[in-house]
Amino acid sequence: MADRGSFTRRRPDLEFYLHRVFRKKSFRPLQREVISAVVEGHDVFLQASTSFGKSLCFQLPAVINNGLTIVICPLLALMMDQVNALQAIGVAVSTINSNTSLAERRLILDDMLSGHPRTRLLYVTPELCQTDSFRRNLQLVHRQGQLARVAIDEAHCISEWGHDFRPAYQELGWFRKNLLNPAVPITALTATATPRVRTDIINMLGLDPTQLKLFNTPSARPNIHYEVRYLEDSGEDEDYQVDNLLRYLKAIRKRREARLGAEEAARQPPVSGIVYVGLRAMAEHLASRLSQDKTISAVAYHAGLASQDRTRIQALWTAPQAPSRHTDGKKAPTFSIIVATNAFGMGIDNSHVRFVVHWTPPRSFEGFVQESGRAGRDGRAAASLVYYNLQERDRIVDRMNRDTENMRNRGGPKPFIASLMKNQEARLDSFKKVVRYCESVTRCRHDLIKELFGDFELEEMGSQQPPSSQAPRAAGMGIPVSTPCDYACDFCKEGRVALGKRKRKMYSCMSEYMVDEGYV
Numbered sequence: 001m002a003d004r005g006s007f008t009r010r011r012p013d014l015e016f017y018l019h020r021v022f023r024k025k026s027f028r029p030l031q032r033e034v035i036s037a038v039v040e041g042h043d044v045f046l047q048a049s050t051s052f053g054k055s056l057c058f059q060l061p062a063v064i065n066n067g068l069t070i071v072i073c074p075l076l077a078l079m080m081d082q083v084n085a086l087q088a089i090g091v092a093v094s095t096i097n098s099n100t101s102l103a104e105r106r107l108i109l110d111d112m113l114s115g116h117p118r119t120r121l122l123y124v125t126p127e128l129c130q131t132d133s134f135r136r137n138l139q140l141v142h143r144q145g146q147l148a149r150v151a152i153d154e155a156h157c158i159s160e161w162g163h164d165f166r167p168a169y170q171e172l173g174w175f176r177k178n179l180l181n182p183a184v185p186i187t188a189l190t191a192t193a194t195p196r197v198r199t200d201i202i203n204m205l206g207l208d209p210t211q212l213k214l215f216n217t218p219s220a221r222p223n224i225h226y227e228v229r230y231l232e233d234s235g236e237d238e239d240y241q242v243d244n245l246l247r248y249l250k251a252i253r254k255r256r257e258a259r260l261g262a263e264e265a266a267r268q269p270p271v272s273g274i275v276y277v278g279l280r281a282m283a284e285h286l287a288s289r290l291s292q293d294k295t296i297s298a299v300a301y302h303a304g305l306a307s308q309d310r311t312r313i314q315a316l317w318t319a320p321q322a323p324s325r326h327t328d329g330k331k332a333p334t335f336s337i338i339v340a341t342n343a344f345g346m347g348i349d350n351s352h353v354r355f356v357v358h359w360t361p362p363r364s365f366e367g368f369v370q371e372s373g374r375a376g377r378d379g380r381a382a383a384s385l386v387y388y389n390l391q392e393r394d395r396i397v398d399r400m401n402r403d404t405e406n407m408r409n410r411g412g413p414k415p416f417i418a419s420l421m422k423n424q425e426a427r428l429d430s431f432k433k434v435v436r437y438c439e440s441v442t443r444c445r446h447d448l449i450k451e452l453f454g455d456f457e458l459e460e461m462g463s464q465q466p467p468s469s470q471a472p473r474a475a476g477m478g479i480p481v482s483t484p485c486d487y488a489c490d491f492c493k494e495g496r497v498a499l500g501k502r503k504r505k506m507y508s509c510m511s512e513y514m515v516d517e518g519y520v
Protein backbone atom coordinates (compact mmCIF):
# COMPACT_ATOMS: atom_id res chain seq x y z
CA MET A 1 0.00 0.00 0.00
CA ALA A 2 2.82 2.36 0.85
CA ASP A 3 4.27 2.69 -2.67
CA ARG A 4 1.95 5.03 -4.50
CA GLY A 5 4.24 5.92 -7.39
CA SER A 6 3.65 9.47 -8.52
CA PHE A 7 1.94 10.42 -5.23
CA THR A 8 5.02 9.69 -3.07
CA ARG A 9 8.09 10.39 -5.15
CA ARG A 10 9.58 13.21 -3.05
CA ARG A 11 9.63 13.59 0.73
CA PRO A 12 7.71 16.82 1.06
CA ASP A 13 8.42 19.55 3.54
CA LEU A 14 5.29 19.28 5.66
CA GLU A 15 6.07 22.43 7.68
CA PHE A 16 6.23 24.47 4.49
CA TYR A 17 2.61 23.55 3.60
CA LEU A 18 1.49 23.93 7.21
CA HIS A 19 2.77 27.53 7.31
CA ARG A 20 2.20 28.66 3.76
CA VAL A 21 -1.15 27.07 2.96
CA PHE A 22 -2.80 26.40 6.32
CA ARG A 23 -1.21 29.33 8.17
CA LYS A 24 -0.57 27.34 11.33
CA LYS A 25 2.60 27.76 13.39
CA SER A 26 3.33 24.15 14.30
CA PHE A 27 1.89 20.66 14.26
CA ARG A 28 0.03 19.46 17.30
CA PRO A 29 1.52 16.36 18.96
CA LEU A 30 1.01 13.31 16.68
CA GLN A 31 -0.35 15.33 13.71
CA ARG A 32 2.98 15.20 11.89
CA GLU A 33 3.24 11.39 12.31
CA VAL A 34 -0.32 10.84 11.04
CA ILE A 35 0.17 13.18 8.09
CA SER A 36 3.45 11.50 7.13
CA ALA A 37 1.75 8.08 7.10
CA VAL A 38 -1.08 9.45 4.94
CA VAL A 39 1.31 11.16 2.52
CA GLU A 40 3.33 7.92 2.22
CA GLY A 41 0.19 6.17 1.00
CA HIS A 42 -0.68 3.96 3.98
CA ASP A 43 -4.15 3.07 5.12
CA VAL A 44 -4.61 5.07 8.33
CA PHE A 45 -7.03 4.84 11.23
CA LEU A 46 -7.03 7.87 13.50
CA GLN A 47 -9.06 8.02 16.69
CA ALA A 48 -8.30 11.41 18.16
CA SER A 49 -10.14 13.45 20.74
CA THR A 50 -12.53 16.20 19.73
CA SER A 51 -10.74 19.34 18.45
CA PHE A 52 -7.45 17.46 17.84
CA GLY A 53 -7.32 18.73 14.26
CA LYS A 54 -8.20 15.52 12.43
CA SER A 55 -9.27 17.34 9.25
CA LEU A 56 -5.74 18.63 8.68
CA CYS A 57 -4.56 14.99 8.57
CA PHE A 58 -6.20 14.50 5.17
CA GLN A 59 -6.37 18.13 3.98
CA LEU A 60 -2.62 18.75 4.11
CA PRO A 61 -1.75 15.50 2.25
CA ALA A 62 -4.40 16.40 -0.36
CA VAL A 63 -2.63 19.68 -1.00
CA ILE A 64 0.79 18.01 -1.22
CA ASN A 65 -0.03 14.99 -3.38
CA ASN A 66 -1.17 15.16 -6.98
CA GLY A 67 -4.63 13.87 -7.70
CA LEU A 68 -7.97 14.00 -6.02
CA THR A 69 -8.89 13.21 -2.41
CA ILE A 70 -12.50 12.16 -1.87
CA VAL A 71 -13.82 13.15 1.57
CA ILE A 72 -16.94 11.46 2.90
CA CYS A 73 -18.80 13.54 5.43
CA PRO A 74 -22.13 12.79 7.16
CA LEU A 75 -23.46 16.32 7.74
CA LEU A 76 -24.02 19.17 5.33
CA ALA A 77 -23.10 21.77 7.98
CA LEU A 78 -19.85 20.00 8.79
CA MET A 79 -19.03 19.69 5.11
CA MET A 80 -19.75 23.36 4.43
CA ASP A 81 -17.64 24.49 7.41
CA GLN A 82 -14.61 22.66 6.04
CA VAL A 83 -15.23 23.64 2.41
CA ASN A 84 -15.60 27.33 3.33
CA ALA A 85 -12.48 27.27 5.50
CA LEU A 86 -10.43 25.67 2.68
CA GLN A 87 -11.77 28.07 0.06
CA ALA A 88 -10.82 30.98 2.32
CA ILE A 89 -7.16 29.89 2.25
CA GLY A 90 -7.18 29.27 -1.50
CA VAL A 91 -7.29 25.45 -1.62
CA ALA A 92 -9.04 24.01 -4.69
CA VAL A 93 -11.98 22.28 -3.03
CA SER A 94 -15.48 21.32 -4.23
CA THR A 95 -18.52 19.59 -2.87
CA ILE A 96 -21.39 17.66 -4.40
CA ASN A 97 -24.37 17.59 -2.07
CA SER A 98 -28.13 18.15 -2.11
CA ASN A 99 -27.63 21.91 -2.61
CA THR A 100 -25.33 21.61 -5.64
CA SER A 101 -27.00 22.79 -8.85
CA LEU A 102 -26.85 20.65 -11.99
CA ALA A 103 -24.61 23.17 -13.71
CA GLU A 104 -22.13 23.22 -10.79
CA ARG A 105 -22.19 19.43 -10.63
CA ARG A 106 -21.34 19.26 -14.35
CA LEU A 107 -18.37 21.59 -13.91
CA ILE A 108 -17.05 19.59 -10.94
CA LEU A 109 -17.38 16.29 -12.81
CA ASP A 110 -15.74 17.72 -15.95
CA ASP A 111 -12.74 18.75 -13.87
CA MET A 112 -12.70 15.46 -11.98
CA LEU A 113 -12.62 13.42 -15.21
CA SER A 114 -10.23 15.70 -17.09
CA GLY A 115 -7.20 13.47 -16.46
CA HIS A 116 -5.49 16.18 -14.40
CA PRO A 117 -8.08 17.51 -11.92
CA ARG A 118 -7.46 20.94 -10.48
CA THR A 119 -9.68 20.11 -7.49
CA ARG A 120 -7.67 18.63 -4.63
CA LEU A 121 -10.50 17.73 -2.27
CA LEU A 122 -14.04 16.72 -3.19
CA TYR A 123 -16.48 16.53 -0.27
CA VAL A 124 -19.41 14.17 -0.82
CA THR A 125 -22.14 12.40 1.12
CA PRO A 126 -22.02 8.64 1.73
CA GLU A 127 -25.29 8.40 -0.23
CA LEU A 128 -23.63 9.79 -3.38
CA CYS A 129 -20.96 7.10 -3.07
CA GLN A 130 -23.71 4.48 -3.36
CA THR A 131 -24.79 5.61 -6.82
CA ASP A 132 -23.63 3.72 -9.92
CA SER A 133 -22.83 6.87 -11.87
CA PHE A 134 -20.55 8.32 -9.17
CA ARG A 135 -18.86 4.94 -8.72
CA ARG A 136 -18.22 4.72 -12.49
CA ASN A 137 -16.69 8.20 -12.39
CA LEU A 138 -14.43 7.24 -9.48
CA GLN A 139 -13.25 4.16 -11.35
CA LEU A 140 -12.39 6.31 -14.33
CA VAL A 141 -10.43 8.80 -12.21
CA HIS A 142 -8.61 5.84 -10.66
CA ARG A 143 -7.75 4.37 -14.09
CA GLN A 144 -6.35 7.78 -15.00
CA GLY A 145 -4.06 7.48 -11.93
CA GLN A 146 -5.63 10.55 -10.33
CA LEU A 147 -7.38 9.19 -7.24
CA ALA A 148 -4.99 9.98 -4.38
CA ARG A 149 -7.01 8.68 -1.44
CA VAL A 150 -10.40 8.38 0.24
CA ALA A 151 -10.89 10.06 3.64
CA ILE A 152 -13.83 8.92 5.74
CA ASP A 153 -14.68 11.52 8.36
CA GLU A 154 -16.79 10.56 11.40
CA ALA A 155 -16.06 6.92 10.53
CA HIS A 156 -18.04 5.66 13.55
CA CYS A 157 -21.20 6.27 11.45
CA ILE A 158 -20.40 2.97 9.67
CA SER A 159 -21.31 0.82 12.66
CA GLU A 160 -24.70 -0.17 14.00
CA TRP A 161 -22.93 -0.06 17.37
CA GLY A 162 -22.06 3.59 16.73
CA HIS A 163 -24.13 6.48 18.10
CA ASP A 164 -24.66 8.11 14.70
CA PHE A 165 -25.19 5.00 12.60
CA ARG A 166 -25.82 5.88 8.96
CA PRO A 167 -26.75 2.90 6.71
CA ALA A 168 -25.08 4.45 3.61
CA TYR A 169 -21.72 4.34 5.43
CA GLN A 170 -21.94 0.54 5.38
CA GLU A 171 -21.57 0.59 1.59
CA LEU A 172 -18.18 2.28 1.81
CA GLY A 173 -16.52 -1.15 1.69
CA TRP A 174 -16.99 -0.71 -2.08
CA PHE A 175 -13.83 1.42 -2.30
CA ARG A 176 -11.41 -1.30 -1.19
CA LYS A 177 -13.16 -3.99 -3.24
CA ASN A 178 -13.29 -2.00 -6.47
CA LEU A 179 -10.47 0.52 -6.56
CA LEU A 180 -7.52 -1.83 -6.99
CA ASN A 181 -4.14 -2.14 -8.73
CA PRO A 182 -3.01 -0.18 -6.94
CA ALA A 183 -5.49 -0.08 -4.05
CA VAL A 184 -6.51 3.48 -3.22
CA PRO A 185 -5.38 4.30 0.35
CA ILE A 186 -8.10 4.95 2.91
CA THR A 187 -7.93 7.27 5.91
CA ALA A 188 -10.65 6.71 8.54
CA LEU A 189 -11.12 9.30 11.27
CA THR A 190 -13.28 9.50 14.37
CA ALA A 191 -13.28 10.95 17.88
CA THR A 192 -15.68 8.45 19.35
CA ALA A 193 -15.32 4.76 18.58
CA THR A 194 -15.71 2.02 21.15
CA PRO A 195 -13.77 -1.25 20.60
CA ARG A 196 -16.80 -2.82 18.85
CA VAL A 197 -17.17 0.18 16.55
CA ARG A 198 -13.45 0.17 15.75
CA THR A 199 -13.63 -3.47 14.73
CA ASP A 200 -16.62 -2.68 12.49
CA ILE A 201 -14.81 0.25 10.86
CA ILE A 202 -11.72 -1.84 10.07
CA ASN A 203 -13.69 -4.87 8.83
CA MET A 204 -16.33 -3.05 6.82
CA LEU A 205 -13.82 -0.83 5.04
CA GLY A 206 -11.79 -3.97 4.22
CA LEU A 207 -8.63 -2.61 5.88
CA ASP A 208 -5.85 -5.08 6.64
CA PRO A 209 -5.13 -4.78 10.39
CA THR A 210 -1.55 -5.99 9.92
CA GLN A 211 -0.76 -3.20 7.44
CA LEU A 212 -2.94 -0.46 8.87
CA LYS A 213 -1.26 2.47 10.63
CA LEU A 214 -3.15 3.14 13.85
CA PHE A 215 -2.96 6.38 15.79
CA ASN A 216 -4.87 7.64 18.78
CA THR A 217 -4.91 10.35 21.41
CA PRO A 218 -6.62 9.91 24.80
CA SER A 219 -10.40 10.08 24.48
CA ALA A 220 -10.67 12.34 27.55
CA ARG A 221 -9.50 15.88 26.98
CA PRO A 222 -6.81 16.96 29.48
CA ASN A 223 -7.90 20.62 29.39
CA ILE A 224 -11.52 19.82 30.33
CA HIS A 225 -12.55 19.66 33.98
CA TYR A 226 -15.22 16.94 34.21
CA GLU A 227 -17.85 17.17 36.95
CA VAL A 228 -21.20 15.57 37.82
CA ARG A 229 -23.75 17.29 40.05
CA TYR A 230 -26.30 15.07 41.71
CA LEU A 231 -29.87 16.27 42.06
CA GLU A 232 -32.21 14.89 44.69
CA ASP A 233 -34.63 12.35 43.34
CA SER A 234 -37.88 14.19 43.72
CA GLY A 235 -37.36 17.18 45.98
CA GLU A 236 -35.42 19.37 43.57
CA ASP A 237 -37.32 21.35 41.06
CA GLU A 238 -36.27 23.51 38.16
CA ASP A 239 -35.83 26.60 40.37
CA TYR A 240 -33.25 24.74 42.39
CA GLN A 241 -31.35 23.64 39.30
CA VAL A 242 -31.43 27.11 37.73
CA ASP A 243 -30.09 28.58 41.00
CA ASN A 244 -27.39 25.96 41.03
CA LEU A 245 -26.35 26.81 37.48
CA LEU A 246 -26.35 30.54 38.26
CA ARG A 247 -24.02 29.90 41.19
CA TYR A 248 -21.80 27.84 38.91
CA LEU A 249 -21.61 30.76 36.48
CA LYS A 250 -21.02 33.19 39.32
CA ALA A 251 -18.02 31.08 40.39
CA ILE A 252 -16.67 31.25 36.81
CA ARG A 253 -17.05 35.03 36.85
CA LYS A 254 -15.31 35.34 40.22
CA ARG A 255 -12.40 33.19 39.05
CA ARG A 256 -12.06 35.36 35.98
CA GLU A 257 -12.08 38.53 38.08
CA ALA A 258 -9.50 37.06 40.45
CA ARG A 259 -7.25 36.22 37.49
CA LEU A 260 -7.63 39.44 35.50
CA GLY A 261 -8.77 42.00 38.03
CA ALA A 262 -12.36 43.29 38.02
CA GLU A 263 -11.76 46.13 35.55
CA GLU A 264 -9.96 44.05 32.95
CA ALA A 265 -12.52 41.23 33.36
CA ALA A 266 -15.30 43.74 32.63
CA ARG A 267 -13.59 44.69 29.36
CA GLN A 268 -13.44 41.06 28.17
CA PRO A 269 -15.92 39.61 25.64
CA PRO A 270 -18.66 37.38 27.09
CA VAL A 271 -17.80 33.87 28.22
CA SER A 272 -19.33 31.35 25.76
CA GLY A 273 -21.06 28.19 26.89
CA ILE A 274 -23.54 25.55 25.78
CA VAL A 275 -26.33 24.04 27.85
CA TYR A 276 -27.64 20.80 26.34
CA VAL A 277 -31.28 19.88 27.03
CA GLY A 278 -33.37 16.91 25.88
CA LEU A 279 -36.34 18.67 24.24
CA ARG A 280 -36.92 21.59 21.89
CA ALA A 281 -39.53 23.17 24.18
CA MET A 282 -37.07 22.98 27.08
CA ALA A 283 -34.41 24.72 24.97
CA GLU A 284 -36.80 27.66 24.38
CA HIS A 285 -37.99 27.74 27.97
CA LEU A 286 -34.55 27.55 29.60
CA ALA A 287 -33.05 30.10 27.20
CA SER A 288 -35.72 32.59 28.15
CA ARG A 289 -35.35 31.81 31.88
CA LEU A 290 -31.59 32.25 31.84
CA SER A 291 -31.91 35.48 29.86
CA GLN A 292 -33.84 36.96 32.79
CA ASP A 293 -30.51 37.18 34.60
CA LYS A 294 -28.83 40.43 33.55
CA THR A 295 -25.42 38.79 33.24
CA ILE A 296 -26.63 36.25 30.66
CA SER A 297 -27.60 36.36 27.02
CA ALA A 298 -29.10 32.95 26.13
CA VAL A 299 -30.57 31.74 22.87
CA ALA A 300 -32.25 28.45 21.94
CA TYR A 301 -31.01 26.19 19.13
CA HIS A 302 -32.85 23.08 17.92
CA ALA A 303 -33.98 21.27 14.79
CA GLY A 304 -37.42 22.95 14.96
CA LEU A 305 -35.96 26.36 14.00
CA ALA A 306 -35.92 27.43 10.37
CA SER A 307 -32.60 26.55 8.80
CA GLN A 308 -31.72 30.23 8.15
CA ASP A 309 -32.30 30.97 11.86
CA ARG A 310 -30.03 28.13 12.86
CA THR A 311 -27.33 29.33 10.46
CA ARG A 312 -27.67 32.89 11.78
CA ILE A 313 -27.47 31.84 15.44
CA GLN A 314 -24.46 29.64 14.79
CA ALA A 315 -22.70 32.32 12.74
CA LEU A 316 -23.30 34.98 15.41
CA TRP A 317 -22.12 32.70 18.14
CA THR A 318 -18.97 31.51 16.37
CA ALA A 319 -18.02 34.95 15.02
CA PRO A 320 -14.92 36.61 16.50
CA GLN A 321 -15.89 37.54 20.00
CA ALA A 322 -18.03 40.61 20.44
CA PRO A 323 -16.76 43.55 22.47
CA SER A 324 -17.77 43.81 26.09
CA ARG A 325 -19.88 46.92 25.45
CA HIS A 326 -22.70 47.49 23.00
CA THR A 327 -22.47 50.48 20.68
CA ASP A 328 -25.00 52.32 22.89
CA GLY A 329 -22.42 52.10 25.72
CA LYS A 330 -24.45 49.56 27.71
CA LYS A 331 -22.46 46.75 29.30
CA ALA A 332 -22.74 43.47 27.35
CA PRO A 333 -23.66 40.35 29.34
CA THR A 334 -20.92 38.32 31.01
CA PHE A 335 -22.16 35.04 29.51
CA SER A 336 -23.24 34.14 25.99
CA ILE A 337 -25.05 30.80 26.12
CA ILE A 338 -26.65 28.53 23.53
CA VAL A 339 -29.33 26.29 25.00
CA ALA A 340 -29.43 23.45 22.53
CA THR A 341 -30.71 20.00 21.78
CA ASN A 342 -28.31 17.49 20.27
CA ALA A 343 -28.99 19.11 16.86
CA PHE A 344 -26.03 21.28 17.89
CA GLY A 345 -23.01 19.03 18.17
CA MET A 346 -20.72 17.17 15.83
CA GLY A 347 -18.39 19.57 14.04
CA ILE A 348 -19.31 22.79 15.90
CA ASP A 349 -15.95 24.53 16.01
CA ASN A 350 -16.10 27.63 18.20
CA SER A 351 -12.74 27.79 19.89
CA HIS A 352 -13.96 30.05 22.71
CA VAL A 353 -16.49 27.73 24.42
CA ARG A 354 -15.49 27.61 28.09
CA PHE A 355 -18.20 25.33 29.50
CA VAL A 356 -20.68 22.70 28.35
CA VAL A 357 -23.53 21.77 30.69
CA HIS A 358 -25.82 18.76 30.30
CA TRP A 359 -29.09 19.75 31.94
CA THR A 360 -30.17 16.09 32.08
CA PRO A 361 -28.07 12.93 31.65
CA PRO A 362 -26.88 12.67 28.03
CA ARG A 363 -28.63 9.93 26.01
CA SER A 364 -25.42 8.32 24.77
CA PHE A 365 -21.87 8.18 26.04
CA GLU A 366 -20.33 8.93 22.64
CA GLY A 367 -22.78 11.85 22.28
CA PHE A 368 -21.65 13.12 25.69
CA VAL A 369 -17.99 13.03 24.68
CA GLN A 370 -18.76 14.76 21.35
CA GLU A 371 -20.88 17.43 23.03
CA SER A 372 -18.60 18.10 26.00
CA GLY A 373 -15.78 18.21 23.42
CA ARG A 374 -17.21 21.47 22.05
CA ALA A 375 -15.52 23.09 25.10
CA GLY A 376 -11.93 24.30 25.24
CA ARG A 377 -11.11 23.83 21.55
CA ASP A 378 -8.44 26.53 21.88
CA GLY A 379 -6.59 24.21 24.28
CA ARG A 380 -7.28 26.46 27.30
CA ALA A 381 -9.01 25.30 30.47
CA ALA A 382 -12.71 24.52 30.08
CA ALA A 383 -15.41 22.61 31.93
CA SER A 384 -17.99 19.88 31.45
CA LEU A 385 -20.84 19.64 33.95
CA VAL A 386 -23.58 17.00 33.97
CA TYR A 387 -26.71 17.25 36.14
CA TYR A 388 -27.79 13.79 37.13
CA ASN A 389 -30.64 12.19 39.03
CA LEU A 390 -32.05 8.71 39.30
CA GLN A 391 -35.57 9.66 38.25
CA GLU A 392 -34.37 10.99 34.92
CA ARG A 393 -32.10 7.96 34.48
CA ASP A 394 -35.07 5.61 34.94
CA ARG A 395 -37.26 7.69 32.64
CA ILE A 396 -34.67 7.42 29.85
CA VAL A 397 -34.29 3.66 30.30
CA ASP A 398 -38.11 3.23 30.27
CA ARG A 399 -38.37 5.23 27.05
CA MET A 400 -35.59 3.19 25.43
CA ASN A 401 -37.23 -0.09 26.45
CA ARG A 402 -40.55 1.10 25.00
CA ASP A 403 -38.82 2.04 21.73
CA THR A 404 -37.23 -1.42 21.58
CA GLU A 405 -40.64 -3.03 22.06
CA ASN A 406 -42.22 -0.87 19.32
CA MET A 407 -39.42 -1.78 16.93
CA ARG A 408 -39.81 -5.47 17.62
CA ASN A 409 -43.53 -5.24 16.79
CA ARG A 410 -43.00 -3.16 13.70
CA GLY A 411 -43.51 -4.75 10.27
CA GLY A 412 -40.80 -4.84 7.61
CA PRO A 413 -38.07 -7.02 6.13
CA LYS A 414 -36.30 -9.15 8.74
CA PRO A 415 -32.74 -7.85 8.08
CA PHE A 416 -34.03 -4.27 8.44
CA ILE A 417 -35.69 -5.02 11.78
CA ALA A 418 -32.59 -6.95 12.93
CA SER A 419 -30.43 -3.95 12.08
CA LEU A 420 -32.77 -1.59 13.98
CA MET A 421 -32.72 -3.88 17.00
CA LYS A 422 -28.93 -4.07 16.98
CA ASN A 423 -28.70 -0.29 16.85
CA GLN A 424 -31.23 -0.02 19.69
CA GLU A 425 -29.18 -2.46 21.76
CA ALA A 426 -26.15 -0.29 21.05
CA ARG A 427 -28.07 2.75 22.32
CA LEU A 428 -28.93 1.02 25.58
CA ASP A 429 -25.33 -0.10 25.91
CA SER A 430 -24.14 3.44 25.38
CA PHE A 431 -26.57 4.85 27.94
CA LYS A 432 -25.34 2.28 30.46
CA LYS A 433 -21.91 3.85 30.02
CA VAL A 434 -23.39 7.28 30.77
CA VAL A 435 -24.83 5.81 33.96
CA ARG A 436 -21.46 4.29 34.88
CA TYR A 437 -19.70 7.56 34.20
CA CYS A 438 -22.16 9.60 36.25
CA GLU A 439 -22.69 7.23 39.15
CA SER A 440 -19.04 6.44 39.69
CA VAL A 441 -17.55 8.18 42.73
CA THR A 442 -14.45 5.99 42.95
CA ARG A 443 -12.54 6.77 39.74
CA CYS A 444 -10.94 9.70 37.98
CA ARG A 445 -13.42 10.69 35.27
CA HIS A 446 -10.67 11.09 32.66
CA ASP A 447 -9.57 7.55 33.42
CA LEU A 448 -13.15 6.32 33.15
CA ILE A 449 -13.69 7.96 29.75
CA LYS A 450 -10.50 6.36 28.45
CA GLU A 451 -11.55 2.99 29.79
CA LEU A 452 -15.06 3.22 28.32
CA PHE A 453 -13.57 3.97 24.89
CA GLY A 454 -11.00 1.16 25.23
CA ASP A 455 -7.99 3.51 24.90
CA PHE A 456 -5.79 0.94 26.60
CA GLU A 457 -6.77 -1.70 24.02
CA LEU A 458 -5.75 0.64 21.22
CA GLU A 459 -2.36 0.93 22.87
CA GLU A 460 -2.11 -2.86 22.95
CA MET A 461 -3.00 -3.00 19.24
CA GLY A 462 0.14 -0.97 18.58
CA SER A 463 -1.56 2.35 18.05
CA GLN A 464 0.87 5.25 18.07
CA GLN A 465 0.12 7.96 20.63
CA PRO A 466 1.56 11.31 21.59
CA PRO A 467 4.44 10.53 24.01
CA SER A 468 2.94 12.28 27.02
CA SER A 469 -0.37 10.40 26.93
CA GLN A 470 0.81 7.00 28.16
CA ALA A 471 -0.27 6.44 31.76
CA PRO A 472 2.30 4.98 34.15
CA ARG A 473 1.75 1.25 34.62
CA ALA A 474 2.31 -1.15 37.50
CA ALA A 475 5.44 -3.15 36.72
CA GLY A 476 4.62 -6.15 34.54
CA MET A 477 0.88 -5.98 35.18
CA GLY A 478 -0.26 -3.75 32.35
CA ILE A 479 -2.57 -1.95 34.78
CA PRO A 480 -2.47 1.83 34.92
CA VAL A 481 -1.44 2.92 38.41
CA SER A 482 -2.62 6.50 38.13
CA THR A 483 -4.20 8.91 35.73
CA PRO A 484 -2.59 12.26 36.25
CA CYS A 485 -5.55 14.43 35.32
CA ASP A 486 -4.00 17.12 37.47
CA TYR A 487 -7.16 17.68 39.52
CA ALA A 488 -9.20 18.15 36.37
CA CYS A 489 -12.23 16.21 37.59
CA ASP A 490 -14.45 16.23 40.65
CA PHE A 491 -13.12 12.86 41.89
CA CYS A 492 -9.48 13.95 41.81
CA LYS A 493 -10.33 17.32 43.29
CA GLU A 494 -12.74 16.30 46.04
CA GLY A 495 -11.70 12.70 46.73
CA ARG A 496 -13.78 9.55 47.07
CA VAL A 497 -15.32 10.35 50.47
CA ALA A 498 -16.45 13.88 49.71
CA LEU A 499 -17.75 12.98 46.27
CA GLY A 500 -19.63 9.98 47.68
CA LYS A 501 -21.16 12.20 50.33
CA ARG A 502 -22.17 14.75 47.74
CA LYS A 503 -23.82 12.04 45.70
CA ARG A 504 -25.80 10.82 48.72
CA LYS A 505 -26.65 14.09 50.38
CA MET A 506 -26.49 16.72 47.74
CA TYR A 507 -29.66 18.50 48.72
CA SER A 508 -28.60 19.26 52.29
CA CYS A 509 -25.03 20.11 51.23
CA MET A 510 -26.35 22.54 48.65
CA SER A 511 -28.65 24.13 51.21
CA GLU A 512 -25.61 24.99 53.32
CA TYR A 513 -23.83 26.45 50.30
CA MET A 514 -26.91 28.42 49.42
CA VAL A 515 -26.95 29.97 52.90
CA ASP A 516 -23.23 30.79 52.57
CA GLU A 517 -23.75 32.41 49.20
CA GLY A 518 -26.71 34.46 50.42
CA TYR A 519 -29.28 32.78 48.20
CA VAL A 520 -31.58 31.96 51.12
Ligand SMILES: Nc1ncnc2c1ncn2[C@@H]1O[C@H](COP(=O)(O)OP(=O)(O)OP(=O)(O)O)[C@@H](O)[C@H]1O
Binds near residue numbers: 052
Ligand atom coordinates in the same frame (compact mmCIF):
# COMPACT_ATOMS: atom_id res chain seq x y z
N1 LIG B 1 -1.59 22.42 14.04
C1 LIG B 1 -2.60 23.21 14.32
N2 LIG B 1 -2.37 24.43 14.88
C2 LIG B 1 -3.38 25.27 15.18
N3 LIG B 1 -4.68 24.99 14.95
C3 LIG B 1 -4.98 23.79 14.41
C4 LIG B 1 -3.96 22.85 14.06
N4 LIG B 1 -4.57 21.76 13.52
C5 LIG B 1 -5.90 22.01 13.54
N5 LIG B 1 -6.15 23.21 14.06
C6 LIG B 1 -7.47 23.86 14.29
O1 LIG B 1 -8.14 23.11 15.30
C7 LIG B 1 -9.55 23.21 15.11
C8 LIG B 1 -10.17 21.84 15.21
O2 LIG B 1 -9.80 21.08 14.08
P1 LIG B 1 -10.81 20.01 13.46
O3 LIG B 1 -12.13 20.65 13.18
O4 LIG B 1 -10.10 19.32 12.37
O5 LIG B 1 -10.97 19.07 14.73
P2 LIG B 1 -11.47 17.60 14.82
O6 LIG B 1 -10.33 16.80 15.32
O7 LIG B 1 -12.12 17.17 13.54
O8 LIG B 1 -12.52 17.77 15.98
P3 LIG B 1 -14.04 17.23 16.15
O9 LIG B 1 -13.97 15.73 16.13
O10 LIG B 1 -14.41 17.75 17.49
O11 LIG B 1 -14.82 17.86 15.04
C9 LIG B 1 -9.75 23.88 13.76
O12 LIG B 1 -10.12 25.22 13.99
C10 LIG B 1 -8.40 23.78 13.09
O13 LIG B 1 -8.14 24.85 12.19
